[in-house]
Amino acid sequence: MTDQPIPMTPRPDAELGRALERFDPPGLAAHFWQSLADRLALESDVIVPPERRRRPWLRLAAVAAAVAVVAVLFLWFGLPGLDEVRVPGSGQGPVVVGPEPATAAEVLASIEQAYLNGTFVHGTAVVRDLVTPADSGEWANVDGVEMPPGSYTERRSTFYEAADGSSRVNEPDDGDGRWGVSIYNAPLRTSWIYAPEWSGGNSWAAETAFLDTGAAAGPPDWYANFVGVYGYAGFALAAAAAPDAKVTGALYDGRPVWVLTCSVHPGPTIETGPEASTTYRQVDRIAITVDEETGYPLRVREFYKGDMWRETRVEHFEVLSSVPDDLFEFHFPKGTKIESSDSGFRDVDLDDARSETGYPPVVPTWLPGDFALRQATLADVSDIPVPGEQGIRPDYDALASTDVLSARYGQGFLNVTVTTRRLEDPETAKRGDPFDGVTEFYMKYEEPPQKVKLTGGAFKGSTASMYTIDLVLPHLWLIEGDLLVTVAGDASAKELVRIANSLELLRD
Amino acid sequence: MIATATLTAKGSPLRGTNATAVDASEVDPAVLAAARRGDRAAFVELLRFYERRIRHIAWQVLGDQQAMEDVLQEAALRAFRGLSSFRGDSGAGTWLCRIAYTTSVDHVRRRPREVAAGDEELWEAASPDPGDSIVARMTLDEAFEALSGEQRIALLLVDREGLDYNTAAEVVGIAPGTLASRLFRARQLLRAALENDQPEVQR
Numbered sequence: 001m002t003d004q005p006i007p008m009t010p011r012p013d014a015e016l017g018r019a020l021e022r023f024d025p026p027g028l029a030a031h032f033w034q035s036l037a038d039r040l041a042l043e044s045d046v047i048v049p050p051e052r053r054r055r056p057w058l059r060l061a062a063v064a065a066a067v068a069v070v071a072v073l074f075l076w077f078g079l080p081g082l083d084e085v086r087v088p089g090s091g092q093g094p095v096v097v098g099p100e101p102a103t104a105a106e107v108l109a110s111i112e113q114a115y116l117n118g119t120f121v122h123g124t125a126v127v128r129d130l131v132t133p134a135d136s137g138e139w140a141n142v143d144g145v146e147m148p149p150g151s152y153t154e155r156r157s158t159f160y161e162a163a164d165g166s167s168r169v170n171e172p173d174d175g176d177g178r179w180g181v182s183i184y185n186a187p188l189r190t191s192w193i194y195a196p197e198w199s200g201g202n203s204w205a206a207e208t209a210f211l212d213t214g215a216a217a218g219p220p221d222w223y224a225n226f227v228g229v230y231g232y233a234g235f236a237l238a239a240a241a242a243p244d245a246k247v248t249g250a251l252y253d254g255r256p257v258w259v260l261t262c263s264v265h266p267g268p269t270i271e272t273g274p275e276a277s278t279t280y281r282q283v284d285r286i287a288i289t290v291d292e293e294t295g296y297p298l299r300v301r302e303f304y305k306g307d308m309w310r311e312t313r314v315e316h317f318e319v320l321s322s323v324p325d326d327l328f329e330f331h332f333p334k335g336t337k338i339e340s341s342d343s344g345f346r347d348v349d350l351d352d353a354r355s356e357t358g359y360p361p362v363v364p365t366w367l368p369g370d371f372a373l374r375q376a377t378l379a380d381v382s383d384i385p386v387p388g389e390q391g392i393r394p395d396y397d398a399l400a401s402t403d404v405l406s407a408r409y410g411q412g413f414l415n416v417t418v419t420t421r422r423l424e425d426p427e428t429a430k431r432g433d434p435f436d437g438v439t440e441f442y443m444k445y446e447e448p449p450q451k452v453k454l455t456g457g458a459f460k461g462s463t464a465s466m467y468t469i470d471l472v473l474p475h476l477w478l479i480e481g482d483l484l485v486t487v488a489g490d491a492s493a494k495e496l497v498r499i500a501n502s503l504e505l506l507r508d
Numbered sequence: 509m510i511a512t513a514t515l516t517a518k519g520s521p522l523r524g525t526n527a528t529a530v531d532a533s534e535v536d537p538a539v540l541a542a543a544r545r546g547d548r549a550a551f552v553e554l555l556r557f558y559e560r561r562i563r564h565i566a567w568q569v570l571g572d573q574q575a576m577e578d579v580l581q582e583a584a585l586r587a588f589r590g591l592s593s594f595r596g597d598s599g600a601g602t603w604l605c606r607i608a609y610t611t612s613v614d615h616v617r618r619r620p621r622e623v624a625a626g627d628e629e630l631w632e633a634a635s636p637d638p639g640d641s642i643v644a645r646m647t648l649d650e651a652f653e654a655l656s657g658e659q660r661i662a663l664l665l666v667d668r669e670g671l672d673y674n675t676a677a678e679v680v681g682i683a684p685g686t687l688a689s690r691l692f693r694a695r696q697l698l699r700a701a702l703e704n705d706q707p708e709v710q711r
Binding site for chain 2 (some may be wrong): 015
């Protein structure tokens with residue numbers, strides 16, 4: 001073998017790609033397309049879903065590492081019999097203990113209180129996905145296993161999440177010898193993913209070891225290599241904020257809970273993870289189970305046409321006041337081949353940032369609640385990452401920028417990030433949304449952004465663009481000259497605008 | 509279970525950061541919109557746009573031209589029937605590739621036993637971590653042959669077709685980290701073999 005190191009590039013290996021030309025497939029036979037056209041002619045017409053209408057933003061939803069948002073128009077929708085759904089594995093199903101023990105507003109206040117004052121949460125996350133509806137008659141192949149209609153895949157992991165944005169997810173060995181761990185340390189702005197080599201049955205997985213350093217303080221720049229499982233519970237805030245949300249009392253896993261139910265209309269498509277088999281499903285109803293004692297969501301169920309397509313539930317939930325010092329750190333085993341990357345951000349004092357960026361830092365003079373500065377980072381050069389979306393957005397290159405300042409403010413599990421950067425090509429950048437595709441977690445929206453004329457602060461008179469609809473991270477941005485300013489995170493539309501109107505230049 | 513499997517992936521440290529290395533072309537939105545309205549001609553145009561990529565996928569899974577064409581016809585019909593559920597959250601190309609991949613894999617699974625047995629190596633790591641001495645003797649053809657089907661697909665999607673890790677992982681239906689580990693091993697083997705294929709340098 002060559003003595004030269006093997007390139008471990010996180011991008012297409014062009015040279016190897018050219019060498020692979022010899023393995024290209026043969027072309028299609030001449031009659032292929034005509035044959036296909038003939039078969040298509042025999043197909044029934046496509047049933048086109050109704051056009052989505054613009055839905056006013058009702059309330060932000062966010063949690064944990066500053067993401068998870070649902071902002072659709074929730075309409076009241078009763079779910080008769082929903083509480084009769086048993087909780088697999090919990091030993092008992094939710095039992096209705098009384099009608100509407102709280103209003104949706106009270107539940108929302110309880111959830112917000114939990115997120116604002118939380119420190120650490122811990123539990124076992126269970127994610128179940130419907131393979132195909134029971135009445136579809138369609139079996140599906142999942143990782144080589146034929147699964148009947150109506151069955152669910154199930155994944156379990158234990159997790160810790162900290163209010164500062166740190167996360168740890170352990171995938172325990174459930175008997176097949178496979179395990180793994182993923183950690184994001186927010187103060188260190190470092191991620192680790194590790195899973196040992198595994199071989200069993202008909203499959204094999206190589207050792208996985210990734211180290212990502214130099215993360216930004218927050219989005220849209222790179223700030224973590226994953227969102228913790230618990231972040232998914234951000235649905236709860238949106239559901240609770242729905243004016244027509246219905247609340248019933250129940251017991252879940254032995255704990256008194258509120259069950260929030262509401263419809264999502266028209267049903268958005270939920271993108272929640274890397275499993276393509278569940279990428280395109282729709283949701284028309286959501287049920288959220290909220291722990292009465294702590295205010296944290298313990299269970300989220302998504303329904304479409306009566307079928308529960310996904311259940312995310314937390315078992316053995318705990319709120320912790322402290323965790324071991326080294327919980328959010330990891331040391332790879334000796335000899336591990338580590339694939340590493342550096343996003344290029346370093347800690348900076350905002351008061352000193354001007355000397356490095358050449359422009360004065362932009363800081364908010366108003367923030368929700370008791371939000372305070374948590375982290376400020378600076379990168380000389382940065383591309384806003386667009387995982388999974390490069391093929392969709394031709395303007396990707398337009399966001400190449402320099403002197404990027406990213407500052408995160410927050411309280412409890414809630415965070416807002418303000419960034420500024422110099423664009424290399426501001427004119428092209430104006431045609432796109434810097435947050436488009438920033439995370440796979442969020443839905444790709446099709447509506448144009450809301451335009452907001454700022455009435456105060458350093459950018460008074462400027463027009464900002466804002467998205468707070470659908471399943472996107474609420475965000476606002478504006479371009480002045482070659483400067484791109486973004487505000488994003490756990491804030492409602494009203495709060496985002498108020499923050500933007502309060503932005504001032506930090507003078508020496 | 510791999511560590512990233514239950515994570516809500518926000519990407520990975522392996523994100524595709526090299527935009528120039530990625531095929532950024534997407535089908536004309538008007539064509540996609542027409543296809544979604546049920547326009548069969550537009551749908552065929554949509555397929556033609558991504559034909560090379562889906563053909564690659566089917567070929568690597570099936571390794572047989574007739575089977576490839578049969579599967580692509582079946583995948584096309586599946587896609588046409590599924591247009592109503594496609595909402596554009598991922599690119600149309602990713603969506604079509606995913607359908608081509610799952611249809612191809614289904615086809616392999618349903619083959620008669622005597623044929624399937626011969627293809628098992630497609631889905632198993634024939635030589636997941638060959639020793640240096642073996643690698644040193646491999647040509648590129650041999651090394652490619654030695655890859656598992658899963659590794660070949662990962663290599664093809666990323667290095668030949670220019671997809672980023674997350675999109676490629678979405679096509680195959682696995683976590684980005686899993687895709688990356690497959691790709692790493694495949695590149696390791698192919699890179700070494702590529703060196704062997706180079707003319708010897710005169711000292």
